[in-house]
Amino acid sequence: MSIMSELTHRDRVFDFLTPTASPVDVRHGPILYLEDVTVSFDGFKAINNLNLTIDDGELRCIIGPNGAGKTTMMDIITGKTRPDVGSVWFGSRHNLLTMNEPDIASLGIGRKFQKPTVFEALTVFENLELAMATDKRVLPTLTARLTGEARARIDEVLTTIGLTDLRHREAGILSHGQKQWLEIGMLLMQKPRLLLVDEPVAGMTEQEMERTAELLTSLAGKQSVVVVEHDMGFVRSIARTVTVLHQGSVLAEGSMDDVSNDPKVIEVYLGEGA
Amino acid sequence: MLKIEKLNQFYGESHTLWDLDLDVPQGQCTCVMGRNGVGKTTLMKCVMGEESVKDGSILFAGDVELTQRKIEDRSRLGIGYVPQGRQVFPLLTVEENLRTGLAVRQDGSKTIPERVYELFPVLREMKNRRGGDLSGGQQQQLAIGRALVIEPRLLILDEPGEGIQPNIVAQIGEVIRKLIEEDGLTVLLVEQKLPFARKYADRFAIMDRGRRVAEGEIAELSDALIKQHLTV
Amino acid sequence: ADEGPIKVGILHSLSGTMAISESTLKDTMLMLIKEQNENGGLLGRKLEPVVVDPASNWPLFAEKARELLAKDKVDVIFGNWTSVSRKSVLPVVEELNGLLFYPVQYEGEESSENVFYTGAAPNQQAIPAVNYLMNQVGVKRWVLAGTDYVYPRTTNKILEAYLKDHGVADEDIMVNYTPFGHSNWQSIVSDIKTFGSQGKKTAVVSTINGDANVPFYRELANQGIKAEDIPVVAFSVGEQELSGIDTGPLVGHLAAWNYFMSVDTDANYDFIDKWVAYTGKEDAVTNDPMEAHYIGFNMWKEAVKKAGTTDVDAVKDAIIGVSVPNLTGGYATMMPNHHITKPVLIGEIQDNGQFSVVWQTPSTVAGDAWSDYLPGSKDLISDWRKPLHCGNYNVVTKSCGGKSEVAAE
Amino acid sequence: MNYSQSWLTRPFTERSTQIFLGVLFLAVMVVSVLHLVMPEGSALYVSSYTVTLLGKYLCYALLAVAVDLVWGYLGILSLGHGAFFALGGYAMGMYLMRQIGDRGVYGDPTLPDFMVFLNWDSLPWYWHGFDMAWFAFIMVLLAPGLLALVFGFLAFRSRVTGVYLSIITQALTFALMLAFFRNEMGFGGNNGLTDFKDILGFDLRTDAARLGLFIATGIALAVGYVICRAIVTSKLGRVSVACRDAEARTRFLGYRVERVQLFVFVVSAMLAGVAGALYVPQVGIINPSEFSPLFSIEIVVWVALGGRATLYGAVIGAIIVNYAKTVFTGILPDAWLFALGALFVLVTVFLPKGIAGLLPGLKKKTDDESEAPTSGKEATA
Amino acid sequence: MSIIRSLKQLLIVCLLSLPVLGHAQANDEQAQSLLTQLAESSYGQKGKIAGEIARSGDERARGWLEAFSAGKLARIEPSKGDAEGSGKFVIVLSNRGRNWKVQDALTGDDLGEISRRDLDSIRVNNSLRSEIDGILSVIDLTVNDADKRLAAARGLRGNVDEAMAKKLTELMASEEDADVKATLNEALAIYKVEEQGDLSAVKTLSGSLNSEARAALNSATYSDDPALKQAARDALASIETKLKWNRAAETLYFGLSLGSVLVLAAIGLAITFGVMGVINMAHGELIMLGAYTTWGMQQMLPGQPGLALILSIPAGFLVSALAGVAIERSVIQFLKGRPLETLLATFGISLVLQQLVRTVISPLNRTVVTPDWMSGSIMVNEALSLTLNRLYIIGFALVVFVGLMLIMRKTRLGLEVRAVTQNRAMARSMGIKATKVDIMTFALGSGVAGLAGVALSQITNVGPNLGQNYIIDSFMVVVFGGVGNLWGTLVAGLSLGTINQLLEPWAGAVLAKILVLVFIILFIQKRPRGLFPQKGRAAEG
Numbered sequence A: 001m002s003i004m005s006e007l008t009h010r011d012r013v014f015d016f017l018t019p020t021a022s023p024v025d026v027r028h029g030p031i032l033y034l035e036d037v038t039v040s041f042d043g044f045k046a047i048n049n050l051n052l053t054i055d056d057g058e059l060r061c062i063i064g065p066n067g068a069g070k071t072t073m074m075d076i077i078t079g080k081t082r083p084d085v086g087s088v089w090f091g092s093r094h095n096l097l098t099m100n101e102p103d104i105a106s107l108g109i110g111r112k113f114q115k116p117t118v119f120e121a122l123t124v125f126e127n128l129e130l131a132m133a134t135d136k137r138v139l140p141t142l143t144a145r146l147t148g149e150a151r152a153r154i155d156e157v158l159t160t161i162g163l164t165d166l167r168h169r170e171a172g173i174l175s176h177g178q179k180q181w182l183e184i185g186m187l188l189m190q191k192p193r194l195l196l197v198d199e200p201v202a203g204m205t206e207q208e209m210e211r212t213a214e215l216l217t218s219l220a221g222k223q224s225v226v227v228v229e230h231d232m233g234f235v236r237s238i239a240r241t242v243t244v245l246h247q248g249s250v251l252a253e254g255s256m257d258d259v260s261n262d263p264k265v266i267e268v269y270l271g272e273g274a
Numbered sequence B: 001m002l003k004i005e006k007l008n009q010f011y012g013e014s015h016t017l018w019d020l021d022l023d024v025p026q027g028q029c030t031c032v033m034g035r036n037g038v039g040k041t042t043l044m045k046c047v048m049g050e051e052s053v054k055d056g057s058i059l060f061a062g063d064v065e066l067t068q069r070k071i072e073d074r075s076r077l078g079i080g081y082v083p084q085g086r087q088v089f090p091l092l093t094v095e096e097n098l099r100t101g102l103a104v105r106q107d108g109s110k111t112i113p114e115r116v117y118e119l120f121p122v123l124r125e126m127k128n129r130r131g132g133d134l135s136g137g138q139q140q141q142l143a144i145g146r147a148l149v150i151e152p153r154l155l156i157l158d159e160p161g162e163g164i165q166p167n168i169v170a171q172i173g174e175v176i177r178k179l180i181e182e183d184g185l186t187v188l189l190v191e192q193k194l195p196f197a198r199k200y201a202d203r204f205a206i207m208d209r210g211r212r213v214a215e216g217e218i219a220e221l222s223d224a225l226i227k228q229h230l231t232v
Numbered sequence C: 001a002d003e004g005p006i007k008v009g010i011l012h013s014l015s016g017t018m019a020i021s022e023s024t025l026k027d028t029m030l031m032l033i034k035e036q037n038e039n040g041g042l043l044g045r046k047l048e049p050v051v052v053d054p055a056s057n058w059p060l061f062a063e064k065a066r067e068l069l070a071k072d073k074v075d076v077i078f079g080n081w082t083s084v085s086r087k088s089v090l091p092v093v094e095e096l097n098g099l100l101f102y103p104v105q106y107e108g109e110e111s112s113e114n115v116f117y118t119g120a121a122p123n124q125q126a127i128p129a130v131n132y133l134m135n136q137v138g139v140k141r142w143v144l145a146g147t148d149y150v151y152p153r154t155t156n157k158i159l160e161a162y163l164k165d166h167g168v169a170d171e172d173i174m175v176n177y178t179p180f181g182h183s184n185w186q187s188i189v190s191d192i193k194t195f196g197s198q199g200k201k202t203a204v205v206s207t208i209n210g211d212a213n214v215p216f217y218r219e220l221a222n223q224g225i226k227a228e229d230i231p232v233v234a235f236s237v238g239e240q241e242l243s244g245i246d247t248g249p250l251v252g253h254l255a256a257w258n259y260f261m262s263v264d265t266d267a268n269y270d271f272i273d274k275w276v277a278y279t280g281k282e283d284a285v286t287n288d289p290m291e292a293h294y295i296g297f298n299m300w301k302e303a304v305k306k307a308g309t310t311d312v313d314a315v316k317d318a319i320i321g322v323s324v325p326n327l328t329g330g331y332a333t334m335m336p337n338h339h340i341t342k343p344v345l346i347g348e349i350q351d352n353g354q355f356s357v358v359w360q361t362p363s364t365v366a367g368d369a370w371s372d373y374l375p376g377s378k379d380l381i382s383d384w385r386k387p388l389h390c391g392n393y394n395v396v397t398k399s400c401g402g403k404s405e406v407a408a409e
Numbered sequence D: 001m002n003y004s005q006s007w008l009t010r011p012f013t014e015r016s017t018q019i020f021l022g023v024l025f026l027a028v029m030v031v032s033v034l035h036l037v038m039p040e041g042s043a044l045y046v047s048s049y050t051v052t053l054l055g056k057y058l059c060y061a062l063l064a065v066a067v068d069l070v071w072g073y074l075g076i077l078s079l080g081h082g083a084f085f086a087l088g089g090y091a092m093g094m095y096l097m098r099q100i101g102d103r104g105v106y107g108d109p110t111l112p113d114f115m116v117f118l119n120w121d122s123l124p125w126y127w128h129g130f131d132m133a134w135f136a137f138i139m140v141l142l143a144p145g146l147l148a149l150v151f152g153f154l155a156f157r158s159r160v161t162g163v164y165l166s167i168i169t170q171a172l173t174f175a176l177m178l179a180f181f182r183n184e185m186g187f188g189g190n191n192g193l194t195d196f197k198d199i200l201g202f203d204l205r206t207d208a209a210r211l212g213l214f215i216a217t218g219i220a221l222a223v224g225y226v227i228c229r230a231i232v233t234s235k236l237g238r239v240s241v242a243c244r245d246a247e248a249r250t251r252f253l254g255y256r257v258e259r260v261q262l263f264v265f266v267v268s269a270m271l272a273g274v275a276g277a278l279y280v281p282q283v284g285i286i287n288p289s290e291f292s293p294l295f296s297i298e299i300v301v302w303v304a305l306g307g308r309a310t311l312y313g314a315v316i317g318a319i320i321v322n323y324a325k326t327v328f329t330g331i332l333p334d335a336w337l338f339a340l341g342a343l344f345v346l347v348t349v350f351l352p353k354g355i356a357g358l359l360p361g362l363k364k365k366t367d368d369e370s371e372a373p374t375s376g377k378e379a380t381a
Numbered sequence E: 001m002s003i004i005r006s007l008k009q010l011l012i013v014c015l016l017s018l019p020v021l022g023h024a025q026a027n028d029e030q031a032q033s034l035l036t037q038l039a040e041s042s043y044g045q046k047g048k049i050a051g052e053i054a055r056s057g058d059e060r061a062r063g064w065l066e067a068f069s070a071g072k073l074a075r076i077e078p079s080k081g082d083a084e085g086s087g088k089f090v091i092v093l094s095n096r097g098r099n100w101k102v103q104d105a106l107t108g109d110d111l112g113e114i115s116r117r118d119l120d121s122i123r124v125n126n127s128l129r130s131e132i133d134g135i136l137s138v139i140d141l142t143v144n145d146a147d148k149r150l151a152a153a154r155g156l157r158g159n160v161d162e163a164m165a166k167k168l169t170e171l172m173a174s175e176e177d178a179d180v181k182a183t184l185n186e187a188l189a190i191y192k193v194e195e196q197g198d199l200s201a202v203k204t205l206s207g208s209l210n211s212e213a214r215a216a217l218n219s220a221t222y223s224d225d226p227a228l229k230q231a232a233r234d235a236l237a238s239i240e241t242k243l244k245w246n247r248a249a250e251t252l253y254f255g256l257s258l259g260s261v262l263v264l265a266a267i268g269l270a271i272t273f274g275v276m277g278v279i280n281m282a283h284g285e286l287i288m289l290g291a292y293t294t295w296g297m298q299q300m301l302p303g304q305p306g307l308a309l310i311l312s313i314p315a316g317f318l319v320s321a322l323a324g325v326a327i328e329r330s331v332i333q334f335l336k337g338r339p340l341e342t343l344l345a346t347f348g349i350s351l352v353l354q355q356l357v358r359t360v361i362s363p364l365n366r367t368v369v370t371p372d373w374m375s376g377s378i379m380v381n382e383a384l385s386l387t388l389n390r391l392y393i394i395g396f397a398l399v400v401f402v403g404l405m406l407i408m409r410k411t412r413l414g415l416e417v418r419a420v421t422q423n424r425a426m427a428r429s430m431g432i433k434a435t436k437v438d439i440m441t442f443a444l445g446s447g448v449a450g451l452a453g454v455a456l457s458q459i460t461n462v463g464p465n466l467g468q469n470y471i472i473d474s475f476m477v478v479v480f481g482g483v484g485n486l487w488g489t490l491v492a493g494l495s496l497g498t499i500n501q502l503l504e505p506w507a508g509a510v511l512a513k514i515l516v517l518v519f520i521i522l523f524i525q526k527r528p529r530g531l532f533p534q535k536g537r538a539a540e541g
């Protein structure tokens, strides 16, 4: 795009001129739709002809060997990575491939990263505050005040993630597991239509896992959830439909039982002992 | 192999480890457990020297007082470390990541032991890819592989199974056992997942808010203990 | 206030880019003051130098000038090198009614009641040099190369007008500007070489300043431009600059100044001996701005003696007409326009970093504040004596330039 | 931190801002009163030389605050803020030049001296309007603001970050310096703009005008400080910090990072412009050396020395360094660079948080429930 | 000009008829009187007297003329000096300082040192000097050394007149060296085209790149003879095409040489900043130290500038590397994990180092001599010569680059330093001695800066400001190339240099520089991480 034409796009400079994103349209079927997506890095195909459909309100688990392309898939959905070919739709209205990360996020796609990334210089409270679903344009952000309602919401989430005591500590000092929880909290604050959760229970104890499982299942229905996880116990406890990725494409899809008995899945992923 | 006594550690003003005692017997796998944020990682860092301790002692191999040693000397003594969060060198290739461990090998070998590649074939496959480009699980495998390159006497594993696919997790467990049995390796393991701990560890220690609250043979790890210290 | 020492402010950069030129001038002043004190001071009082470092920073020059005048209450200031620093200081010395002696060749177009210009105006350096090249060397084609700032720009403007008046065609003049500190002269020197190989005798008139000179001369040498083929005459390269250059390959290139260290007079040899003794360095060199300070200091001294006081207004009046010996065997007189009379010397570089004088004006030339070759200023004159008392009197409109309004009040 | 206050009033509820404004107000008052009331010989008399000097420090302080806003809170290490400062300065300088009218040496009623002397026959188009104060003052904000807008738009849109951004800001100011050196640009070349006569009808050489400018600078600093404080304590401030520490992550939360950066960058550039505009009449000259990359680096050094990401640290740093310069260049003309250099090294090594790190009470993060900070007395003592 | 020229030719003819300068020992009185005339006459007369001296047959004449031409012939002031010496002519052996070493011009006796005050130099100027050079070089046309003959022949082009032409034709017949012969032929052809409008001579000149030849052809295009006019035009046109190519080659050379200077200045920074992440504002001063080392070496080895320069390569590396170690140990090591603050501290260090040089050595520039083997240029053809100092520097830059590349790629240090900068704690946990690595790497980067200084001393100022002039450019090159990538630094330096030189003839030096900066700004928009960016997940961290 030439510089000139961008300069004439005044609305791209001043966000108060930007039209607000229109809501996601799910009347005609799935909320997320990936078709024939391929992405390669220096010739290595991390995603190879991937097709995936997530229905509105669904909770989907995705498993697959290390390097199968699960995280890369999330990168594609959230606009971090552009596929070489293929199409990705959010509802039937939004072509995600034409949008950038903040646009996609404001459409209502939230993500928890595999490696927890929080704002280390900000407090736990502020991390949650920033994640909160509100008007995120510049001037509204500048003039934003915290309403009682919003504060209550933050408090609620703080309780859920068990960090109430640490709310005014900088997020940088949290332990690994605490950061995982904070990320989940930020995801909750965003109230997205679609949650992409990459390895939520890594580093959690069995009991914490149970809590997480409860949390995610309670979200499903209102929101759509995609969970990537290697802990089979956890997956079993929440899964309705499981998709197995392998070498960048779908290897198997079905109920947990179907999948875990699939010899191909056992061979490349579960191993005999599991 | 490792004997920790009355260890106290502070992050600035906050007292994180309290009078902590821990015994890691030679040729066994000791598993440290505890809820999030109780100080497991902190303890490992103290052993490695990445955090300084206020007082207390950490004796290695009977008579080496670790708290007096610089970090780099500790690995020279034969301690391998797989930290939580992988900590691979993102811009070094996989092979270069592994080669960083060659400096301290006792035998002065300049090649990466074949065993590492056998255990994690993906590392061979991706030899020339940058560490940071790997998937999460691949990075974790790289971190473990890297620690094995130095052929340690004591291996510290901070939640090693995190993000690794189930069959490889099992394989890692097997390797640990094999090293313990064949080479007399000592392992200090932090692990949350009970099945794994039960299957591969010899001993356990439970931490709660910076203190060691329980310790014993893995068989002694009772549901009561778990309920008391590991549930929220 | 007439007891205690007489304070002499020294306002030269001792750090930053200009320290390379200016720090010597500070030492010169300290030497002159020391000598004067050894000879009993002035009006029976000791002289006390007040040294500050304006650090090659132009606003800092103004600040330090104010500090000298308002805080240290100095009786006179010797200082500045670059024109911009002088421009920055000018309003301050005028406002606080100080005295400033400015020792460096400059572009002219200025005459302040409070400033005494002891360096050369363009008519005391550039024009005679060009005359020499035109008449004695037979130069027909001209390269005007300078650093891109006001002094070279103005000088070149004056020279262009002058050359055209003398029948030089447009295509026989090449003008080139480079940034301060320019160090990559390859293509410019190559262009000069091409320009100079068209069969007509060519010379380069260089107003290149400061650090850019070393790489420039080095490139000349390496591309094999010899003084015999294409001589370079410089207005900003003196002994001090040469002391940082391997002059072996540069023999014969020229400079125009009002003083050279090699000048064969006793006054000069004495001055050099004192300087060597003062600095303790056998290889210490002297240069034109040093002589200008020497003259300026002596003129101020004479004026103070004449006025019997260091009072600025009295000294200002007394100094006009004061004559002191220069170091080249003649006299320098302070003219009513606050510029002085100077001989113009052309020297050729020698392998020992000195210049050998090859030509000089038969008599001294009086500095012209306003150039006769610039349309805006050819009608202006400056005369600080009463009753005219004006730095920019327009002889056509018969009014005192910018001050007309003030006068009317 | 009080999250529910309005963004503009929030700074005033902060202890640190209250102390800052109080100290600034007191200082300006004391200086003015001593200048006006005390007899000239008195030990307590503040000369107009000192007043102007202090005015200059305050300009630098405002400039440093502007740099700290983008560096400390947004993570943009601008090595080109001198450019915005200089543009503001040139806008003011052009106004002051036009005010000279026919009092220049050549007596030309419209053309500034340097144009007459370079044979320009008419005023270049971009000089028009600068005879009117309102226009010039708008340009003081607009010139740096527009440059920052265009430059920032391009750079942030392309996601230029880190040292890459730093270096292109440096290239920007370097290019402008070379351009302004050229006489053809019509800004007086290396000699710049100087020999100003009066401002808004007041003779610049009078003590009253000097004092007025000093007070105006004090006010500008106060306002600039409060604006910056308001930004950094607002939610936008926290988003800025988020951008600074994890730019990509911030995008995934739905913030348009480039716009946040652009907004703050432009505000900062304008503040720098104001600082430049107030600086020029007080020091009496503006020339291209204000565009020099080393000057911009020096500004960053002031901020780092004072303590990054505190704003008041920037003020402290700017004042201390420049005061040290004034003093050292006077009393240690041959060795002051040793002293200054040593100061930089020692502060970095021994005061990791800069000089502001010595003021413990001010930095504490307070609760949203507004838990009182530790005693302010301690902090200023 | 024309007077001088004909005078010179007169001399040449005279001299050519003289087999060698005289054998006879002329008497001293005559010599004294000739020299006195030389000393006392005006510039206009001196040439003639010099000619007389040359023809006097005195075997000392050549020495006098050479000394005169070099400004080293002087007379002890008749009124001053000790009684016996006054009025004596002397040859100055050393003219530095206030007392000069002299020897008696007539007897060759060493007279020791005489104060400058008591000496009157016999003034010489450019035109005299070239006259004397002419006199001396014409003699060279008949010497045995073919190189000297070639040089003399070259000098003749454009200086031939009727009398000369005849002589030259004779000389050509006996000349054996092909180059000399061709050059003489060309000289003759220039004369023929210019003065006689000789059509056949145009052909001789048609391929020539010599500027005198071009001038001759040019004048022929104004001839009345249409055939000659056309032939001259054609010849010029073909020369013009050739010249264009040569100019292009020259520009490219200039670009590469500027580029290699940038690479040299930046490459050390590519280590300290690019790899270690230290924003080293004192980098320029480390370069400066290298340059001063060269100066110091030349002071210690007077008269052997070449040897001193070669020794400066290790010495400059060492001095800067040690300075680097000192900086690292005293400051940088305390700033681990605070890379931005290294800017503050190293800025301070750079101020201190600059002022230290001003105070301890001098605020003035120092002279660094270019050894003979690095001076001048090698001539590819008449229109294209490559300056030697730059040629050496291009080579030096490449050698330094390759050396660094090998160290970073092939030694363990390269691996370890990258590991340490990427994750210090982890690197130490792997047994890497981070402190040692820091010291070695910083020393390496600093040492390379010192090498740059050694090289720069051959093309620019050696003074306290040297560093400041390169620091900004260095950072730009490193960043433009992509931080952490040595190849990037090489390509960035060379391409920025070339772009600058391509733009310069068209835009002028100032505008070219501005355009290069604007280019950098725009380029970074397209490639926000430099020429060779770190790609992929790893870079985003």
Ligand SMILES: Nc1ncnc2c1ncn2[C@@H]1O[C@H](COP(=O)(O)OP(=O)(O)OP(=O)(O)O)[C@@H](O)[C@H]1O
Binding pocket: A041, A042, A044, A045, A046, A064, A065, A066, A067, A068, A069, A070, A071, A072, A073, A114, B126, B129, B133, B134, B135, B136, B137, B138, B163, E535, E536, E537, E538
């Ligand atoms: N920028 C890149 N450059 C090169 N290879 C890459 C890059 N990004 C990803 N890959 C490769 O693509 C493959 C897919 O990676 P991805 O992170 O999506 O795996 P994953 O399914 O999330 O694995 P895990 O379960 O271990 O997290 C891996 O083999 C990885 O090495």
Ligand SMILES: Nc1ncnc2c1ncn2[C@@H]1O[C@H](COP(=O)(O)OP(=O)(O)OP(=O)(O)O)[C@@H](O)[C@H]1O
Binding pocket: A172, A173, A174, A175, A176, A177, A178, A203, B011, B012, B014, B016, B034, B035, B036, B037, B038, B039, B040, B041, B042, B043, B084
């Ligand atoms: N740099 C730090 N500064 C201050 N406090 C810290 C720091 N790092 C960790 N902490 C605190 O110390 C406690 C122990 O942290 P640690 O990382 O050792 O926990 P952990 O037991 O490993 O937890 P997890 O299971 O989540 O990995 C936590 O409460 C954490 O908030």
Ligand SMILES: NC(N)=O
Binding pocket: C081, C082, C083, C084, C104, C105, C106, C107, C151, C236
């Ligand atoms: N006046 C000068 N040389 O700047």
Ligand SMILES: [Mg+2]
Binding pocket: A070, A071, A072, A114, A198, B135, B136, B137
């Ligand atoms: Mg993954």
Ligand SMILES: [Mg+2]
Binding pocket: A175, A176, A177, B040, B041, B042, B084
């Ligand atoms: Mg942990």
